[in-house]
Amino acid sequence: MTKERYHHGDLRGALLDAAETLVRERGADGWSLREASARVGVSPSAAYHHFGSRDALVSALSEIVLARLGHRLRDAVEAAQEQGPERLAACGRAYVTWAVEDPAVARLVFRGGATTAQSAISPHPHDVLTRELDRLTESGHLPPGARPGAEFVVWAAIHGLAVLLIDGLVHIDDRAGVEGQTDRLVFATFHGLARETAPEPDRPTPTTTHTRRLTQSTA
Template identity: 35%
Template sequence: MSGDPHHPVPPVAKPAYHHGDLRAQLISAVRELVETHGPDGFSVAEAARRAGVSSAAPYKHFKDRSEILRGVVSEAMDRLRSAMEAGATAHPLGSLEAVAAVGQAYVAFARAEPGVFRLMFGLTEGHEDAPDLMAKGEACFGVVAQAVALCLDLPQADAEVQRRAYILWSFVHGHSFLTIDMKHKVASTAIDDWDYLMAVSHAMLAGS
């Protein structure tokens, strides 16, 4: 049907591209590629293709490839912290189970996204120039420290809380890497994550 020449039909506006949407799409595409090919095994053009944008589009939001990877790490740290917090709140405050659940969320993240997990702790060069990443890493540790503080009924800043939280984090961090690297297979029996985490939490916090 033709339109009235004196009142032409206005062109249909294209949907606006929101900055945050494109950034999130690119980060999601790179996350998938990191899991498949590793942080060094993909091209920015391939990530753009997966996100459905031109090969030049990523550079409107990221300076270079390294900045894209930092964006992936930053987003992953947010998700890890949220998962750890959810684990803690799923159990009574101050309980050993709440502490163990923080660790369980950590291990589960490593199992689900081993490529991104390795990237988070392998992308250390330049972190001193990335205070946002440093702050997010400290926030993740803060979830552990808070669960420990509630268990010990001490302030989170207490030196003993910080010491025990660090030891617990070290145990869980090591177990996570051993798990995704399959090195735990050297054990003579299968190690159940929850049993392991409860045993470590009990050893560090029970009767304190």
């Protein structure tokens, strides 16, 4: 696939394909830009025309992976049969099963610094989750007082389960079990949030590279 893309003039895409394959084979750090170039059949100098460093290649791949995950989460939410918190559970299931199915690539984007403030990712997984929580607030399922920062609470829950599973600290035998555990976690988290009828005055305001980028672009 990578050499086909290169022969069709898409060297940048071919290098990204090669990098993703190397991540699955060796992990996030077990390969070089030179090796990615060799997989495609070009010299490192040719690769430098598209990526000035290995970090630049990793960042570009991370952006693609996160957009792919964003599409997966959005599709899962839109396919949900119910319009209440079940849609949120569908989002959680899509996130956790994605990580379990592709752990090496998941680890690549789970690390801090995987993307930068200049990374434009659409749809961003964070935005999919944010829109769903906004919808739950507008429909009356989530009190307005619980809404500020709720995406970080839900994300912490599902991300924590995903990491525990791919790091082997928690074992669940099959996908149905993973989805069932995710449902339990999401509903428990959501019901806890739903009890917050008024915002706490000292509640922290978490941020990410993506949310800071959104704030800067709005300003």
